[in-house]
Amino acid sequence: MRVVRRVVVAPAVVLLAGLLWVTAPLWAIAAAALSPLLPGRWRALRLAWILIVYLTIEALMLLVLLGLWLASGFGRRIRTPYFEGIHYDLVQGVMWVFFREAKRVLRLTIVTDGPSPDAHPGRPILVACRHAGPGDSFTLIHALMYWYRREPRVVLKDTLAWDPMIDVVLRRIPARFISPNPAAGEDLESQIAALASDLDENDAFVIFPEGGNFTPARRQRAIDRLRKLGMERMAERAEAMTNVLAPRPGGFLAALDAAPAADVVLVAHTGLDHLLTVGDIWRELPMDKKIVMRWWTVPRSEIPAGRDERIEWLFGWWERIDAWIEDYADPSETH
Template identity: 35%
Template structure:
């Protein structure tokens, strides 16, 4: 089941989940102790120690989430509430430090390493930035959000599935940071995107994934089949020419662009994890020491991005063809990124 099809918790459940979350952490940690011990024994057979790595990482990430929630409670109980700007800056620090912790533990236990294939350009000073990213493989949302926060120095505003409100840490922190939780059904699902884009500060970046869902071979095949059945042969042919990405859904990107026409636009491609499209493939690839998360970005001034919907749709589709070609060029057999050049930089 896709996250966006899961309904959010009712308000009463949300209020109950938050104070119970540390207790849930204690219970889950206790239940995971036998799994960790079994993973340690299994590591004698599996030299990659995959069960041990996953069990330890799951517990650590749960407690990062609980610590984030506790820090939000501390901010609400403290004196930071004296002004909107200090309140927001304090929560931004919590968010950045949570991203750092998530990346640290994922790198430590799974070998996730973010690398840049070229120098990043972060747009014009004093302007917000719209980042439109490829969506494929595990960890891509986390890695790109962290990269923007730490390398670009711009804290990302994020559009999330409303189902993520079941996580009290995510719900509390990102609600306070005015992120948008896309409703699973009903209401104008683009209204929040427009509102977020319109409210961007000059040093903010709005992170969107125009494909709307993770690329997998099965989703690509289903999309092409659905277009064929609907008589949209031209769109189906364009989708068939895209090997590594799904065709971008223009409405969300255009909602952000039209609400903030002064924002520069960054296109984000990545290679290395897109082929890990199932739990089995992720398990077989672990740990990822020989598989860096390779990132390439292209940044366009606001003046160079079409400001009319039809032209913008054509422009975005052209950018996605560029992303697809780059991924193909930088992916070898097995989905491993090709060797890095001497000018390529390490981001983590």
């Protein structure tokens, strides 16, 4: 499938971006004419602009990435520290451009709450974030790179590899695409441990312990899975959490073992919670709202040593995150 993404999907994205710019007057007029028929101010035109901005960034990045592949000796040196640094700089630049335009056009406000992840500078961090709605992964990476000057190592779902820019970039810097339902013989914990190994002082290992975006159906499946495993007490605790999925601790614990010097950062956010389907995205955007990210930093010395104790600790934090989401009241939101 990677060949299809590189040979078919990537060129198609470049051609589509070019076509949209050539036909810009036509789709701009059509979007402007459609906007009065839709809720919100200039909804169709604003969304169309964000789409073309993203596709343009994607097309330009694919061309730059091809140039870097050629400059690295047809990929022979592409994973060296020099080229890895260039790719991190490119990702940070792309995030800055896209979020700057998204905040301007969609009238987004992104704020952080709680102590900085760099409350303990000079140490690597393991970042465990809730997963709710499209865009939270990008918002988190943007915050880590732009505000906190960290180089993220990300564990993310393999479906995101169908985005050709993400596919190419994240195979050239430390990252892992994983399947929520791995095939027999795949040792995901070993892959995660390998990615979390040898972190330096400006690295941030990023993982979403829930394993997928929050939906009511996934929440129920997570509860049922705990009961099937005979973990009735954990299932009851998962039932009490109404805003998050029960965490899957295996990958997170593997990362903890592989990075014994790392502190842990827990991240909650609100503002993207209701964007679960394409229909939700269409109704909610332009969002005209505030996204709040809440950070908690836990020194390594405060993390239990035993596996069972760590699972208990992680569940406790997820209960705290659930309570924060429940208690948070944003006057710009209507629930």
